[in-house]
Amino acid sequence: MEIDRNVVEFLHAQRASAPADLKEYFSKFEDLYDRKLWHQLTISIQKFVLLPSAAPYLIPLYENFITDFDKKLNQLSLVQYATRASRQFKDPAESLSFLKALATSLSENPDAKDAYVLATVEVAHYNLLTGNIELCKKEIDECEKILDDLPGTDPTINASFYRVAANYYKAKALYPQYYHNALLFLSSVNLEELAVEEKIERAFDLTLSALLGEGLYNFGELLMHQILDSLTGTPFQWLRELLFVFNSGNMDSFEKICKSPDFLKQPLLFNSIAFLRQKLCLMTLVESVFKRSKEERGNILFKDIARECRVQLDEVEHLVMKALSLGLVRGKINEVDNIVEVTWVQPRVLDRAQIQTISNKLAEWSAKVNEKVKGLEMEEGAQDLFVQ
Numbered sequence: 001m002e003i004d005r006n007v008v009e010f011l012h013a014q015r016a017s018a019p020a021d022l023k024e025y026f027s028k029f030e031d032l033y034d035r036k037l038w039h040q041l042t043i044s045i046q047k048f049v050l051l052p053s054a055a056p057y058l059i060p061l062y063e064n065f066i067t068d069f070d071k072k073l074n075q076l077s078l079v080q081y082a083t084r085a086s087r088q089f090k091d092p093a094e095s096l097s098f099l100k101a102l103a104t105s106l107s108e109n110p111d112a113k114d115a116y117v118l119a120t121v122e123v124a125h126y127n128l129l130t131g132n133i134e135l136c137k138k139e140i141d142e143c144e145k146i147l148d149d150l151p152g153t154d155p156t157i158n159a160s161f162y163r164v165a166a167n168y169y170k171a172k173a174l175y176p177q178y179y180h181n182a183l184l185f186l187s188s189v190n191l192e193e194l195a196v197e198e199k200i201e202r203a204f205d206l207t208l209s210a211l212l213g214e215g216l217y218n219f220g221e222l223l224m225h226q227i228l229d230s231l232t233g234t235p236f237q238w239l240r241e242l243l244f245v246f247n248s249g250n251m252d253s254f255e256k257i258c259k260s261p262d263f264l265k266q267p268l269l270f271n272s273i274a275f276l277r278q279k280l281c282l283m284t285l286v287e288s289v290f291k292r293s294k295e296e297r298g299n300i301l302f303k304d305i306a307r308e309c310r311v312q313l314d315e316v317e318h319l320v321m322k323a324l325s326l327g328l329v330r331g332k333i334n335e336v337d338n339i340v341e342v343t344w345v346q347p348r349v350l351d352r353a354q355i356q357t358i359s360n361k362l363a364e365w366s367a368k369v370n371e372k373v374k375g376l377e378m379e380e381g382a383q384d385l386f387v388q
Contacts (some may be wrong), residue, residue: 006031006064007033007064007065007068008033008034010060010064010065011026011029011030011065012026012030014026014057014060014061015027018057019053021051021053022048022051022053022054022057025044025047025048025054025143026297028044029041029044029045029048029065030313032044033065033069036072037071037074038073038129039074041069041073042073042074045052045066045073045077046077046080046081048061049080049081049084049085055088055238055256056083056088057083058084058085058088059088059089059147059351060097060144061085062081062085062346066078066081070380073108074137075106075111075112075115076112076114076115076118076154076157076343078102078115079102079106079119080117080118080156082096082098082099082102082119083099083118083122083160085098086098086099086122086126086249092126092129092130093126093130095126096123096126096129096363097128098347099119099122099126100123100344101121102119103116103119103123106119109318112312113146113150114150114153114157115156116146117143117147117150117161118145118156118157118160119144120139120143121139121140121157121160121161121164122160122164123139124136124139124143124151124164125160125163125167126162127139128164128167128168130277133171133172136164136168137168140164140168143159143161144165147161152385154333155188157187158184158188159185159188159189162181162182162184162185162188163185164380165177165181166178166181166184166185170205174207175210175212175213175214175216176209176214176215178205178208178209178213178214179206179210179213179216179222180228182202182205182206182209183206183221183222183225186202186225186227191226196230197237198265199227199230200230200231200234200236202227202230203227203228203230203231203240204231204236204239205228205229205237206222206228207222207231207236207240207242207243208239208266208268208269209224209244210243210246211242211246211269211279211351212268212269212272212275212276214240215326216284217279217282217283217328217346218328218346218348219243219247219274220317220348221245223243223244228240235262235264238257238260238263240263241253241257242254242257243249244262245257245280246279246280247283247284247348248287249280249283249284249285249286249287249288250284251280251284251288251309251310253276254276254277254280256268258273261300272315281309281310281311281319282322282323282326282328283317284310285305285308285309285310285319285320285328285329285347285383286323286329286346286348288300288304288305288308288309288330288350289329289342290345290357291341291357293364295363296345297331297342297343297345298341298342299341300340300341300342301311301338301339302316302317302339302340303338305319305320305340311365316338316340317333320333320340322335327345327346328345329342329345329346330343330345331343331344
């Protein structure tokens with residue numbers, strides 16, 4: 001490969017106009033390019049792209065330098081560079097065209113499927129921004145199939161895929177799908193690397209999705225996630241508190257928050273108040289069952305459920321059937337005696353009060369065991385038998 005003098009002239013020109021902290025990079029680029037040390041050049045470019053002052057140089061460097069030897073570079077690193085460079089275009093349509101050309105070229109390389117997926121996911125991102133929502137979904141589905149067949153992927157690919165997928169489901173107001181993909185995105189990134197604004201937005205959207213999502217009755221993963229702390233000390237702290245209210249089935253706290261100005265300013269929540277109440281009734285039922293002992297769970301009166309869940313007596317059977325169908329509890333309904341017999345309740349993340357409930361149950365169990373032991377000790381020879 002002959003050294004392109006135009007490339008060298010371009011690097012000289014860029015070095016002359018670059019700030020002091022970038023000049024050495026352009027000199028190194030020229031040296032490594034001249035010696036055809038492609039791996040070292042890739043590493044140097046990876047360092048360069050992370051510098052804030054390098055942003056305005058990314059597109060010119062790609063178009064006038066990198067394209068001259070792009071096939072020599074690690075293809076995933078090439079896409080990562082192009083992705084960051086695409087953010088420098090003011091028009092999302094230009095970013096889309098820029099990345100689309102790269103994705104098309106990579107589609108012909110069977111050894112660069114991971115790079116192709118990353119490029120296509122970022123193309124889907126810009127399709128979403130430009131309003132091509134269905135095309136975005138088509139590209140997400142294509143990438144998902146490829147990822148399923150790959151033996152392993154770089155974390156940046158997973159992060160990009162789940163980020164774009166979550167944003168698509170947010171645009172379509174598909175709350176359960178957004179919830180799951182957003183959590184997978186957070187599991188693929190270092191939370192400390194996200195901007196404060198992005199963390200607050202993710203926490204806000206995740207909380208709304210947990211509350212409004214059909215079939216989402218276990219918030220354990222979100223409740224334990226550090227992302228929720230991003231809402232503490234912000235105007236949205238009440239939303240974090242509302243999530244814990246649902247988890248504990250606290251009807252009184254829910255009614256209080258529903259009347260607050262902050263809640264009334266959120267149309268998605270305010271317009272879904274009937275759904276939220278039904279969801280809270282189900283979670284209150286689960287909490288009510290959880291607090292009971294094994295013996296008590298086998299004999300729960302309809303009137304007790306009606307009182308604790310704040311529903312009419314004739315609505316209890318429907319509520320319990322709903323909980324059974326959703327897999328929140330297992331058991332049966334005795335319609336003759338108006339009794340519910342629960343044999344299992346869905347595991348959940350516990351707050352301090354719920355942990356205290358378990359502690360009290362263990363203390364009661366321990367006391368009963370001690371009584372049994374004392375009873376045995378009073379019988380002749382029982383103590384020796386118990387020790388053995």
